[in-house]
Amino acid sequence: MANNIAAQRIQREFKEVIKSDEVAKCAIRVELVNDNYTELKGEIAGPPDTPYEGGNFVLEIKVPETYPFNPPKVRFITKIWHPNISSVTGAICLDILRDQWAAAMTLRTVLLSLQALMAAAEPDDPQDAVVAKQYKDDQEMFRLTAKHWTAKYAGGPGGNPDFEMKIRRLTDMGVEEDQARVALSSYNWDLERATEQLFS
Amino acid sequence: MGFDVTRFEGEVDEELVCPICSGVLEDPLQAPTCEHAFCRACIIEWISRQPTCPIDRQTITSAQLRPVPRILRNLLSRLCIVCDNASYGCSAMIKLDSLATHLAECEHNPKRPVPCEQGCGLIIPMDELKDHNCVREMRSVIHTQQQKMADFQKELAECRFTITELKREVHLVKEFMRAMRVSNPAMRSLADEMERDEVIQWSNSLTRARVTRWGGMISTPDDLLQAMIKRSLRDSGCPLNIVDDLMENCHERSWPPGLNSLETRQNNRRQYENYVCKRIPGKQAVVVLACENPHINEDMMAEPGLVMIFAHGVE
């Protein structure tokens, strides 16, 4: 493995992230998942002045054998409500992880780009069409929903008793909690329509 | 791919590190306008996927890549690196520009070719020496040789077969031409030419002979002797259409005026040395072909040539 560009690069980038200023400010983190540098765990702090503030988002980072000639494969493990990230799979729509990747980019630049994406969504190039629609039609509803998801899945602050109550109504009917949350989020927390969709 | 930075003495300047492989630049090239430098192998690989600078995404092609400035190359060549074989016990610390030379002769190189001293003498990589077994190696050598020999034999058999086929075809063509020449003048001249070529090819296959004693010439060979010489001529590949004519010219009764009596032979003996003679294989006899002796006087030559049989004195 020593004579492999991917491993050499990741070792170096791993150190780069560890001693970076961002780590000092607790904004990003990486951890090794295995010994041969093919998989890592990343963490991003939700950026300030966003619905993600105070949350901690975990990422799965898979390094292909052809790295850095191809980008790393990154997805959110922590559930997140964001137009460019799938609320179901955590898949990310970001140009630098696809055709705009450049070999000189590093784990650090990828993590910082993701943090920037969280602060400034691009609803016109969505990964999750439902979220993107809500983002464009009803900014406040989007903000509340995203904040609720952050509190629920990423350890963010502040509950939302109204949302919690609606979810409980659905779970009482035998719906699974995550499923109930997705349905309600998708229908702007309209209990009736969410119920209709779940039982149709 | 560049050299691992941990192999260098002290800190390596970021300028000397390839942004693609994160190793110290190996055989570097730079992009045309932004002048970003990369290892040759790294940037070629990247451009084959995407024709942009990996740092700023400016469009570049591999044809636009340039050598890096001398100053950068000098900085690189002065860096000190540990030998590739450090883990095998080499403690050498080498300037980057002499690394290749050192590696070629580094005695810690586990793959260094060394001769086996247990008897077989084969040249083998040093790290294979401990598991080396002369008998086993030789067996495998023999095996491959046998394989090769079998291949050659097969090839030889195929060649022989082809030659036989070709011979048969040539024979048929000749027969055909002989039949045609009677009626067709063009064919006649072609056939004549072919016959001349045959004679030349045959004579080229014979070795040049030197007659040391012209006095040993037998001017009136008997029938038995003639039959023996004729057989040798045939066996040597003499074109069949001239065998009889040649044999006819082995007796003084058919020889040209300059040779046909003891007296004329005596007078012309000085010219014998000028003959181009070819040995009739295995015999004390030579053939003197007209086509090879255009310089000889007409009264000393006959068509298609002369056969001279000796008691002794042919080398």
Ligand SMILES: [Zn+2]
């Ligand atoms: Zn490189």
Ligand SMILES: [Zn+2]
């Ligand atoms: Zn550049």
Ligand SMILES: [Zn+2]
């Ligand atoms: Zn060495």
